[in-house]
Amino acid sequence: MVGTKGAETSARLVESMLELIQRHGYAGTGLNAVVEHADAPKGSLYFHFPEGKEALGAKAVELAAARFGALVTDAAADLTPGESVRRVLEVLGGMLADSDYTLGCPVSVVTLEMGAHNDRLRKACADAFESWIAPLADLLVAHGRPRPAARRTATAVVSMVEGAVIVSRARRSTEPLRDAADLLAPLLDAGTPS
Template structure:
């Protein structure tokens, strides 16, 4: 069964924000890529593009939550860091470095406070999920929270650098540095 217009709009928005950011995601391109009509957009997202991008940010966050939960479910922090970095390396290479994290795109939408708030919420969820995994690996709770935030900041920064440099070297750099901070 094919996805309906709402799901196609969300998926297309995630893809376009990954590639072009929120402000580079034009409505005409979004409708064309999603194969949805303007009526469908306003039927599912009455407030328009801002509401759609906010919803897409939350969906992208939920999808990455599932990836993070799966990766951190077993093994040591070093092992799941390796899995996470390998996942991003494959993604960046598969897209020829043209697409990054859609949540970062949303975080940079300065003129869209509701979209930025959604990105902040997603980052908080990811940080909490990583902190929980670090705590299971024996890191005290207060340090786990700080280390999880640092890990997430390093990873997102490395993704941005990797796209600009067309190289996975930034991911390797954070692997080298974070491995020294992680147990296991």
Template sequence: MAVKGDETRARLIAAARTLIEARGYFGVGLNEVLEAGKAPRGSLYHHFPGGKDQLAAEALAASGKEIDDLIRGLADALPGTRELIEAVMDALADRMEEAGYTKGCPIATVALEVAATNDSLQKVCADAYTGWQRALADRLAADGRTPDEAGDLASSLLSLIEGALVLARAQRSRTPIERARRTAVILLNA
């Protein structure tokens, strides 16, 4: 694919990521993605022959990878799980505030919208969550937790983070994330 084609494809994915995170799968039309991505209609079906589902799947996968990279990068840079969880929550809260609460979890809205009706998008969402949970469990195991403990605690921490993001976005306040952060420390110390 030519450089111009790669750039167009990347712009469409970036536009879809931003719009879908802010408004959900059903709240975004392809014309909006084309306008935001500064691309002609023909390029959409050239790059995404599967249409909106393929574009959304690739946008969600890219968003999932961004958060996975964030978690793993922080895990490598910080001395323990507590610091990792605090840094992840701070990064996500900062991201949300900087976007005027139009951003939260880049996966949650679509996961809730399509989990029962669109198997391909549900799988992309599930894969993202599985990756994040695995990254947390890997860090917990490195800190001495058994595999079962690490898996259970990673699931609980991810659930806590996700719930806090939903509440923070709904309330347009960082408070739920700060409360969840304190609760995460209690869980980690238990």
């Protein structure tokens, strides 16, 4: 029972860190705010994350990677690569609009803020991006693309999606995400068997 309660507290701390990074950035997220947001006992943070903010930040990036990875996997079911990317961009656009353009990609935020200063967080972000690139490359291979071309294309798609999210936030509009979908879908489906 204690293990379950401890796991729940740890999960709440990671979830809170993720949400606060999305809203305020990594640097703008203090540990006291995380503990308060998670409604966790003050001592629980260092009990679960003895290495402090860096360890908690890495876990938040892992959680974001897993959630986006699940979105990509779900979107790929029974769809062409272009349809899958269009579906992912529609979901991201909905999330941005629903948050009034306050939630960004925590992985890109942590990369931009800490990637040059903290190797642990940079690696967590690189692993997160890879967890999105690899399944898209696999989907492209399954639809007839050679592996090296599929990998390059998947990397470019993830890069474009990240940029479209940032521009959408700046403009407070989902139009950049729609533009990306309109450009990417036919490119990804070109030569794909029906």
